[in-house]
Amino acid sequence: MSNLPQQEAMWGALSRGYTRTRGALEGALKSANLPGLDVFDALNVLVESETQLTAKALEAALLMPQYGVSRLLDRMEKEGFITRVANPGDQRSKLLKVTKSGAETHIRMKRVRDASLIEFLGSRARPGQLMRMTRLLGLLDYTTDDAN
């Protein structure tokens, strides 16, 4: 007994739910002439972190491939949102520093994204449902430890 039908249905719902939600947020940012969600997520992680992070740390936090992070940071640096400064503890990596402009952009993006989230999710799910979804989706986020 394999549950495949239920698994297929779940994957379909997950995919559609993700696409719809992401579309709403991206659309809101675009309409406001702001950078995309990837930039927001990176800024958000960097701003919220206590310590100075490296690209490697972002990789884990954003669930993004190494080259993806590298180039996202390239763009963000070019836009003046971050700088990469020497890492005293390890010369292979750089520490990521959010600039003043980056911090300001983060604030503006957060306002737009939050409003969009509230509108989209608020009109579709009640608080209890959100909590249950969060808990259930958390099940998917554990890697059955594949040495990698």
Next chain:
Amino acid sequence: MSNLPQQEAMWGALSRGYTRTRGALEGALKSANLPGLDVFDALNVLVESETQLTAKALEAALLMPQYGVSRLLDRMEKEGFITRVANPGDQRSKLLKVTKSGAETHIRMKRVRDASLIEFLGSRARPGQLMRMTRLLGLLDYTTDDAN
């Protein structure tokens, strides 16, 4: 009272859950030297449909932008998976026909994807949890009818 914290948590969990699951499926297909999930999804819709579909219909089914579908079909046609034949009822569009090779590829892809789905989801969620997730995620899939 805005529930923003719960909404943010939910969006984070959704995003991570989607990325992880998608990664598992894409990885499995790639390892098997098969086309990507986008090709599979398109083939799956076409094969499963009773009637001959147009690109426009795929657009809705796959939640993909118009130009995305157009180019996905270009690639699939070039690979010999589909053909676009004249639509008697409307000369603006073509009807999409899955070739023999396309149907065979679909079968092989389905085997790999299904195995991957069973392994990934089976080890993370029990049937009841899958059902609850599916139902809850369905809440996100309704467009509050924005004329579009």
Next chain:
DNA sequence: TGTATGACCATGCAACTGCATATAGGCTAA
């Protein structure tokens, strides 16, 4: 301490995506 091995990051190239726009057929009303 020299060398093998691995970790962290950058990048050339080909493929793919988003955006804006173009093309062509269909539909409606005067």
Next chain:
DNA sequence: TTAGCCTATATGCAGTTGCATGGTCATACA
């Protein structure tokens, strides 16, 4: 019928992504 408008699809261009690989520093250990 025909002008005006809508629908279905394609595409040029710039920007982004994936893959494979290369460069640099860190670390273990013989």
